[in-house]
Amino acid sequence: xxxxxxxxxxxxxxxxxxxxxxxxxxxxxxxxxxxxxxxxxxxxxxxxxxxxxxxxxxxxxxxxxxxxxxxxxxxxxxxxxxxxxxxxxxxxxxxxxxxxxxxxxxxxxxxxxxxxxxxxxxxxxxxxxxxxxxxxxxxxxxxxxxxxxxxxxxxxxxxxxxxxxxxxxxxxxxxxxxxxxxxxxxxxxxxxxxxxxxxxxxxxxxxxxxxxxxxxxxxxxxxxxxxxxxxxxxxxxxxxxx
Amino acid sequence: xxxxxxxxxxxxxxxxxxxxxxxxxxxxxxxxxxxxxxxxxxxxxxxxxxxxxxxxxxxxxxxxxxxxxxxxxxxxxxxxxxxxxxxxxxxxxxxxxxxxxxxxxxxxxxxxxxxxxxxxxxxxxxxxxxxxxxxxxxxxxxxxxxxxxxxxxxxxxxxxxxxxxxxxxxxxxxxxxxxxxxxxxxxxxxxxxxxxxxxxxxxxxxxxxxxxxxxxxxxxxxxxxxxxxxxxxxxxxxxxxx
Numbered sequence: 015x016x017x018x019x020x021x022x023x024x025x026x027x028x029x030x031x032x033x034x035x036x037x038x039x040x041x042x043x044x045x046x047x048x049x050x051x052x053x054x055x056x057x058x059x060x061x062x063x064x065x066x067x068x069x070x071x072x073x074x075x076x077x078x079x080x081x082x083x084x085x086x087x088x089x090x091x092x093x094x095x096x097x098x099x100x101x102x103x104x105x106x107x108x109x110x111x112x113x114x115x116x117x118x119x120x121x122x123x124x125x126x127x128x129x130x131x132x133x134x135x136x137x138x139x140x141x142x143x144x145x146x147x148x149x150x151x152x153x154x155x156x157x158x159x160x161x162x163x164x165x166x167x168x169x170x171x172x173x174x175x176x177x178x179x180x181x182x183x184x185x186x187x188x189x190x191x192x193x194x195x196x197x198x199x200x201x202x203x204x205x206x207x208x209x210x211x212x213x214x215x216x217x218x219x220x221x222x223x224x225x226x227x228x229x230x231x232x233x234x235x236x237x238x239x240x241x242x243x244x245x246x247x248x249x250x251x252x253x254x255x256x
Numbered sequence: 257x258x259x260x261x262x263x264x265x266x267x268x269x270x271x272x273x274x275x276x277x278x279x280x281x282x283x284x285x286x287x288x289x290x291x292x293x294x295x296x297x298x299x300x301x302x303x304x305x306x307x308x309x310x311x312x313x314x315x316x317x318x319x320x321x322x323x324x325x326x327x328x329x330x331x332x333x334x335x336x337x338x339x340x341x342x343x344x345x346x347x348x349x350x351x352x353x354x355x356x357x358x359x360x361x362x363x364x365x366x367x368x369x370x371x372x373x374x375x376x377x378x379x380x381x382x383x384x385x386x387x388x389x390x391x392x393x394x395x396x397x398x399x400x401x402x403x404x405x406x407x408x409x410x411x412x413x414x415x416x417x418x419x420x421x422x423x424x425x426x427x428x429x430x431x432x433x434x435x436x437x438x439x440x441x442x443x444x445x446x447x448x449x450x451x452x453x454x455x456x457x458x459x460x461x462x463x464x465x466x467x468x469x470x471x472x473x474x475x476x477x478x479x480x481x482x483x484x485x486x487x488x489x490x491x492x493x494x495x496x497x498x
Contacts, residue, residue: 074316075498100497197497202488203445203463221445221463226492246444250468253495255342255439256317 026067029058033068037077037088037193038232044187045090048078077195091183091194100183100197100229103244104252105150113148113155115182117175120144122164129161132228132239140164144175146182147213154214155249160240166190192237197229201251206243214245223251268309271300275310279319279330279435280474286429287332290320319437333425333436342425342439342471345486346494347392355390355397357424359417362386364406371403374470374481382406386417388424389455396456397491402482408432434479439471443493448485456487465493 033054042048051069055062069086072078076099079087090096094112101113121143130137141161148156160182162170167190178185186192206220214220222243229238244251275296284290293311297304311328314320318341321329332338336354343355363385372379383403390398402424404412409432420427428434448462456462465486473479486493 102495102497199495199497201443201465201493201495203465203486204488205463219461221447223443223445223465227497244445246446251443253344253441253443255344255441255469 025060026064026071029054029060029064030068030071032058033072034077034232040191042088043191044088044193045092046088047085048088050085075195089193091181091187096181096183100194101148102251102253103148103156103249105249107248109151111151113150114152116147116149116154117172118145118147120170120172120175125161129239132236133161133163134236135163135165142167142170144170146175150249153248155245156242157210157213158240158242160238162238166192166237193231194229194238195231197227200226202226204243210243214243216245220245222246225251267302268306268313271296271302271306272310272313274300275314276319276474282433284330285433286330286435287334288330289327290330292327317437331435333423333429338423338425342436343390344493344495345390345398345491347491349490351393353393355392356394358389358391358396359414360387360389362412362414362417367403371481374478375403375405376478377405377407384409384412386412388417392491395490397487398484399452399455400482400484402480404480408434408479435473436471436480437473439469442468444468446485452485456485458487462487464488467493 036042048054049057051062051065054065058065069078069080073080073086076089079089079093081087103113123141123143125133125135125137125139125141127137129135129141130139133141135141141164144158144160144162146158146160147154148158167186169189174189175182175185183194186194202224203221204224206214206216206218206222208218210222211218211220214222223246225242225244227238227240227242228236229240231237278284290296291299293304293307296307300307311320311322315322315328318331321331321335323329345355346352365383365385367375367377367379367381367383369379371377371383372381375383377383383406386400386402386404388400388402389396390400409428411431416431417424417427425436428436444466445463446466448456448458448460448464450460452464453460453462456464465488467484467486469480469482469484470478471480471482
């Protein structure tokens with residue numbers, strides 16, 4: 015929170031920042047091949063080694079993806095491997111089939127105090143709220159309530175959500191040009207209220223895993239706040255601590 | 257699951273592996289300064305740049321710690337910053353005081369099927385089981401049941417646990433030479449049984465966060481299996497998704 019004195023930033027970091035700007039500006043779009051190291055070195059007037067180091071870091075942070083013998087691509091939510099990055103729920107029986115998303119509702123509202131704080135917008139600003147279920151092998155396991163800033167998600171409708179074949183983030187990427195870069199999740203155990211219990215076909219009071227997430231795009235800008243309630247009888251939330 | 261053809265390993269990776277061997281053999285101990293990049297380059301007959309790249313990766317994986325102007329040290333569980341790596345529980349009021357560990361019991365048993373599988377030992381092998389509470393600001397918030405392989409933790413006693421001022425992993429490091437490198441946690445929501453409810457001063461059936469952890473030392477060897485039950489009324493489990 016304190017203002018630090020300006021510190022020395024190595025050259026490759028400066029190149030990395032310029033590359034993030036190009037990503038942010040949409041010069042290079044999700045799933046697209048970016049220019050070669052040689053071309054980037056010429057563009058930024060630095061050595062190929064410096065470009066490589068910048069790409070190393072961007073790949074480690076999942077902003078870029080290196081493909082052997084093909085070049086470097088902008089990461090995309092359409093990549094099936096991208097799903098696990100943001101959904102840590104794993105079936106105990108090891109079945110890795112993707113869950114099916116069933117949108118229930120999509121409505122417009124004014125941001126309350128908490129939503130405004132979480133999304134970095136003003137109280138009373140337009141937000142769009144989505145409720146949906148995730149089904150694994152046909153069984154409802156997750157109920158999500160998702161709060162989105164109206165400014166970005168203006169045109170989002172229930173029909174659009176229902177028509178989409180793919181993950182929510184791949185829809186956001188395709189229709190709203192939005193890349194999710196990182197998220198922070200807060201986990202707690204809570205008792206199911208009546209409505210959630212009915213949807214998940216369990217008794218009221220059943221212990222559920224509550225997962226509150228704030229998701230950020232480039233520049234640490236929050237663009238989604240959601241609360242998921244997970245039934246963990248046959249699934250668990252997997253976390254690797256390194 | 258398929259057997260891959262042997263792949264090319266870059267030189268710095270080979271140096272990294274040799275350095276891990278030195279760490280594993282105890283040549284460089286937790287908290288100690290390792291030789292300079294120049295000395296390591298001479299020892300392995302490679303360039304300083306190659307050594308630096310190996311150290312970069314070992315630092316990114318939290319095996320080594322670079323200290324500005326001082327050199328590179330072996331990571332240690334005595335470092336106060338090390339605690340959050342393995343305990344993701346955060347008070348909602350933002351109080352970052354370290355929790356107090358209260359050991360309750362420490363006994364010897366024969367490994368059952370599940371403990372043997374989790375710890376990579378044989379059924380019937382000696383294990384040591386520890387029960388303890390974590391208190392935040394005096395209030396019990398976590399009950400841990402910890403299963404340890406007898407082969408490594410032979411001399412562990414309740415008295416040793418009670419006399420120790422510091423984290424459990426710093427005790428394991430000091431008394432048993434054990435470094436915890438990474439862990440995998442599986443989270444679920446469960447209802448408190450009577451005994452746990454009494455310890456945590458809540459009603460039986462109260463939703464609790466169940467955190468099952470397997471912890472690994474060098475060489476991906478499991479050395480601890482534990483189950484924690486977390487009361488999440490005033491705390492949450494924080495996870496960063498990158």
